[in-house]
Amino acid sequence: SRMISLNNGFPLKYPLMSFSTLVFQCESQEVGSSQTVTALVGEDVILPCLLEPAADVVSKSLEWGRLDLEPRFVHVWHEGQNLLVNQNSAYRGRTSLSTEKLKHGDLSLSLSALKHSDNGQYRCYFPSQGKTSTVELLVGSVSSPVIVEININSSIVVLQCESKGWYPKPELLWLDAEGKILSAGPTETVRGPDDLYTVSSRRHSNNITCRVQQSNINQTRETKIKVTGDCLTHEIIISRRGFK
Known part of the structure; x- marks a missing residue:
């Protein structure tokens, strides 16, 4: 896999959440490189995000978001469970993370029943290292001539x-x-x-x-x-x- 330099993310805005216990890591971890995912309206997709090197992050916190939306939160995971209280309503009931994949450093997000409004840039943010990766989602539609x-x-x-x-x-x-x-x-x-x-x-x-x-x-x-x-x-x- 190609290693890349990633930008610092933004802090999660949940008053009851603290990441102070996550900042001391023995190994530096980076999230996989940016890419584009294409699909059609109505389909389901996986937005990829992998830690390098792989690590068990089930007990950690991560955020999928779109910075052009308010609230920006598409899906948030915190210490072993989903935290969706501030999830953007446009994504309610359409996102999920795999606990089994999280055990192996796979932070990929499942997004179902795609809409044109889902077009945009998604940010995978791993706050324990302030690392981010972006995925550009292009949702198309077609018809026969x-x-x-x-x-x-x-x-x-x-x-x-x-x-x-x-x-x-x-x-x-x-x-x-x-x-x-x-x-x-x-x-x-x-x-x-x-x-x-x-x-x-x-x-x-x-x-x-x-x-x-x-x-x-x-x-x-x-x-x-x-x-x-x-x-x-x-x-x-x-x-x-x-x-x-």
């Missing part, structure tokens, strides 16, 4: 592809039968009052794929369309893949 308008005459086919409810902002591509990117009319992107994105674009063709993708959350949705005479068939493809 659909053909919302089709005009067919004897010589031309006009296809309009639209996909709603994306986050973050996606890109829309047209592909030919061989998978090559095609030029098309300008992509229209609309951000709704819910901060979700709708993208649409038109293309003249009769055998084509409309692809909407978002590389930050490693998500792709495709609809394949084939027009033969007056007959249209389409196939929806859902894939989750990594982007280089």
